[in-house]
Amino acid sequence: MEFRDLEIFQLVAEKGTISEAADELNYVQSNITARIKKLEKEMNTPLFNRHRRGMSLTPEGKKLLTYSEKILALKKEMKQAVQTNKEPSGKLEIGTIETVIFLPRILSNYVNKYKEVDLSLITGVTQNLVDQVLDYKLDGAFISELDIHPDLVSYEVFEEELVLITSKHITKLEEIREESILCFSKGCGYRARLAEWWYKDQQIPPKKIMEFGTLETILRSTVMGLGVAFVPKSEVAQLEKQGLVRFHNLPEKYSKIKTVFVRRKDTYLTPTMEKFIETIENNKVDLKDQPMII
Incomplete structure (x- = not known):
């Protein structure tokens, strides 16, 4: 079995068709x-179900995918671990929630200092990012601190305050x-x-929930009176100052939340990741002591 076979297998599993995988790999x-x-x-079993719409994994294929992800992650780790060059280099794949207001500063400090690193960034919600780190699909991620999975190690980035925002017409x-x-x-x-x-403390029966993909859309919709949102105060201070939204403060146990960076405990701490974490530590901020960035 070759590593390349596993890489191709994973790509076909992700894309769902031979043609899409072939196009991406040329x-x-x-x-x-x-x-x-x-x-x-080699596995002595079908790994895919073939159908008119493409290909989907068989139960055996799903098992192999789990092992394949671990094997390829170990391959990447092995290569990095034996490198004699201690200068950060290679790929670094990081995930983040959308509302890490000081992330551009962290990233710019890192990439400007370590120019041999190919850093890529994807956005998502906390649970999806955690799953991708656990599945070795991401090297690490910035997430909202909830219950940290035991297979992860976390590094605090900053703490901020969340506020409930409504249109300016709602005063109480x-x-x-409703x-x-x-x-x-x-x-x-x-x-x-x-x-x-909302549900447990205030015992307000759930009404309508509208899901959006970006913070900007959530804020615009709140201004237009479509509903209420719970967002970082630092992200909406200017809207409140302009009189476009109204703040409603919730108890501290709900409104105070930390953003943390997580990675798997069992992965080798490469120079590339070590310097990234060092950059985070050097750029730790307390939003209360920082000027507002709009």
């Missing part, structure tokens, strides 16, 4: 098909009972905090 489709058949012969917290909740998809730490206060 291979002919027959090459991809031959690699998959070779791997199935009691008026929000309002829709505007939020990111399930797995968002802010959404979990609001749900805890």
Whole structure:
């Protein structure tokens, strides 16, 4: 079995078709098909269900995918561990929630100092990012601190305050009972905090929940009166100053939240990751002591 076969197998599993995997790798489709058949012969079992819409993993294929992710992650770690060059280099794949206000400063300090690193960034909600770190798909991620998985190690980045925001026409917290909740998809730490206060503490029956993909859309929708949102105060201070939204403060146990950076405990701490964590530590901020950035 070759590492390349596993890489191709993973890509076909992700894309769902031979043609898409071939296009991304710039291979002919027959090459991809031959690699998959070779791997199935070595495993002595079908790894994919073939159908008109493409390919989906069999139960055995799903098992192999789990091992494949670990094997390829170990391959990457092995290569980095034996490098004699201690200067950060290579790929670093990082995930982040959308509302890390000081992330550009951290990233710019890092990439300007370590120019041999190919850093890529994806956004998502906390739970999805955690899953990708646990599955070795990301080297690390900035997330909202909830219950940290035991297989992860976390590094505090900063603490901030969340506020419930409404359109300027809602003046009292009691008026929000019939309002829709505007939020990111399930797995968002802010959404979990609001749900805890809204449903459990206030015992307000769930009404309509509207999910959005970006913070900007959530804020614009709140200004237009579509509902209420629970967001970092630092992100909406200018809107409140302009009179476009109104703040409603919740108890500290719901409104105070930390952003942390997480990585797997069992992965080798490469110079590339070590210097990234060092950059985070050197740029730790307390939002209370920082001028507002708009």
